[in-house]
Amino acid sequence: MARIAYVDGRYVPLGARAVRIEDRGYQFADGVYEVVKVVGGRFRDLDRHLDRLERSLAALDMPMPMPRRALGLVLHETWRRNAVPDALVYLQVNRGAGPRNHAYPPLLKPSVVVTVRPARFPTRAEQEHGVGVITLPDERWAQCHIKSISLLPNVLAKQQAALAGCREAWLVDEAGLVTEGSSSNAWIVDADGRVVTRPLDRRILGGVTRAVVLDLARANGIEVALRPFSVEEAHGAREAFLTSTSSLVLPVVAIDGRPVANGRPGSTTCRLAELYARAEELESVS
Ligand code: PMP
Numbered sequence: 001m002a003r004i005a006y007v008d009g010r011y012v013p014l015g016a017r018a019v020r021i022e023d024r025g026y027q028f029a030d031g032v033y034e035v036v037k038v039v040g041g042r043f044r045d046l047d048r049h050l051d052r053l054e055r056s057l058a059a060l061d062m063p064m065p066m067p068r069r070a071l072g073l074v075l076h077e078t079w080r081r082n083a084v085p086d087a088l089v090y091l092q093v094n095r096g097a098g099p100r101n102h103a104y105p106p107l108l109k110p111s112v113v114v115t116v117r118p119a120r121f122p123t124r125a126e127q128e129h130g131v132g133v134i135t136l137p138d139e140r141w142a143q144c145h146i147k148s149i150s151l152l153p154n155v156l157a158k159q160q161a162a163l164a165g166c167r168e169a170w171l172v173d174e175a176g177l178v179t180e181g182s183s184s185n186a187w188i189v190d191a192d193g194r195v196v197t198r199p200l201d202r203r204i205l206g207g208v209t210r211a212v213v214l215d216l217a218r219a220n221g222i223e224v225a226l227r228p229f230s231v232e233e234a235h236g237a238r239e240a241f242l243t244s245t246s247s248l249v250l251p252v253v254a255i256d257g258r259p260v261a262n263g264r265p266g267s268t269t270c271r272l273a274e275l276y277a278r279a280e281e282l283e284s285v286s
Contacts, residue, residue, distance in 0.1 A: 004081040006074055006114035011081060014115060020097040023111055024104065029150035031094025031111070032056035037119055037245050037280075038079055038087040044280050045245075046072065048208045056147045057093060065093050065110040075114060082116040088246055090115045092149060121282070122250050127273065130253030130265045131167035133186075133242070135231050136160060138171035138179045138203070145202050157182040168242055170234070170255070177228040179203045181242050184250075185210040188229055189239035189268045199226040209243040209276070216275045222268065231255075239266025241273075248282065249273035 003014040012018050024030035034049045050068055057064060064071065071091075079089055096108035122131075140153045157169035161182070168181040178186050179198060185207040187197045195217055200206050217224050234240060240252035240260045249272050251265030260266075276282070 001083055003116065004078065005116075006078040006112070008111055008113075011078070019111075019113070022097045022100055023094065024096060024098065024108070025092060025094030025111060025149060027100055028095075028102070029148065030060070030104065031092055031149045032060060032062075032147050033090065033092045033149050034147065035245050036075065036089045036091070038085070038089060039119075039281055041085050042281070043075070043079075043089075045208050045212060046075075048211060052147060052206065052208065053091070053093070059143070059146045060095070062093070062095060062110060065112045071112075074112070078114040079116050084116060084118045086119045086121075087116050088119045090117075094149065119246065121246065121248060126167075126250065128265070130251035131242075132165065132254035132257070133168045133170050133181065133240075133252050134161050134164050134166050134256055135172050135178070135234075136169045138173050140171070143202055144179070144204055145200065145206060147205055154182040166254075167247075167250070168252075170231075172231055173203060175228075176230045176232070178231060178234060180205065180207075181244075184242040184244035184247055186234075187213075187241050187243065188234050188237035189266055190225065190229070190233070190237060192223075193238070193268070194223045194225040195268060195272070196225045196227060196229050198228045207243055207245075209245055209248070212279065213243055213249060213272055213276055216279060217272060220271075220275060222272070234260075237261070239269045241265075241269040243276075248280075249276045 004011050005014045007018040034053050036049045037044050092113045094111045096111050098105050098108050136157050161169040170186050171179045180186050190196050251269045253263050
């Protein structure tokens, strides 16, 4: 079946030339985005994604392009027209089209684009054996809490990870502390058995999966420490994992080519992955 996108009020074939040349998303990366998953025909954590969208838009001095309920309907309708039960739904809202000028004119009509693709969640082998990451300097801007479509440093870091045969790049700040992955949040289990991830600040995106996993850990008596951790600590950690909407809770078994502990997914990671899968009804993951 042909894939369908939503572009500014119209449903068009994904390959259609529907974006305007002077679209500020295209010319300035002047916009924000969300990726929401649909599992078994149900949108997961949609409210948390729309909350974050509102925060990102506010940071760009942009209004919601339409009422929240209407946006939810557009997401559902675009997903429905693509007939993919397990999907990743991409939503971009940017400042709209106008004569090219860095400073933005007032009252531009925001552009809204929605696309849908079949979800490729981690395979059972990836879940069972884990994945590797490399560490790289975090060369992004100073407002990473905004889910900006300006992703060039993330793209370049992910490409380096792929060239190194790794799933992800963990980015490292000037103090040697891990911020997050190029498209995921970074976690370890420390020597005291606590699950550790960086507290929310402007150096990381507040992942929806991160928030869900923190809630699950606390509700299930798993001790959590919100603090930064260094590359050195990660190299010597008991366990490591990453989280994102599409990667779920994924064990990290090697960092910079060095095994994490015995090189196998740790028990706390597996427990959290299991809790997350159950909470999000991910039994269908193959
Ligand atoms: N950090 C970055 C930089 C990301 O791009 C993503 C993926 N959107 C995440 C973290 C994880 O966020 P989420 O759990 O909401 O997918």
